[in-house]
Amino acid sequence: MFNKATREKIYGARLVGLLALLLFMVITPGSGQELLNCLVASVDNIPVTWFDLEVLKAFNLLPGMNNEALAAEDRLEKYIDVLLVLRLTREQLQVTSEEVEAELERLKTRLGAEAFDSRCQALGLKPEDLTGYLQDKILFEKVIGTRFNQRLYVSLKEIEDYYQQVYLPEQKAAGQSPAELVIVLDEIEARLQNKLREERVKEWTRELRQRAEIAIFPECLKKIR
Structure with missing residues (x-):
């Protein structure tokens, strides 16, 4: 399982990817650098950047199917829900390195090796830089599976x-x-x-939102494709 130090390293990997893309933007200056530094939202003091939303879109890592087709606003709303759930329950459930590796392999299989490598290159990422995002995805699914595991009646x-x-x-x-x-x-x-x-x-996350401090920055959000 990931201990506290390991989790800190995992989240640090996101910063590594961000810095790698920043270097790329410095070498090839333009409007992309402005987007890179763009803060889309803050969720209980957790920053959400343009880079986060691009990674989540490129690898379809949000709950539900076909998140690539979602508008930026809808993508952000889903990610806010994920962050609120994880902030509440992160210490209650654990994700093993084996689970993350298996999820990474499923991602590669789903996208295909060529498409996976292309998307990593476009964002300046190495496969291991996705660990934090994959951990969040697995943990969110565990929480939802644990909390809403009863069979629901349908007539x-x-x-x-x-x-x-x-x-x-x-x-x-x-x-x-x-x-x-x-x-x-x-x-x-x-x-x-x-x-x-x-x-x-959705009802649960609406309740969580009422107790959270959420700020959305529309000037940045409207720049995202």
């Missing part, structure tokens, strides 16, 4: 409505032949349970 009518209103249009839009309801019943139930779980997580 048959909800499943039927989803099948008619969402699943069938999805399949037709994709040019595929829709399966019968009985075939995809478990899949749809899982989707609806995940949606309910996300709603409960």
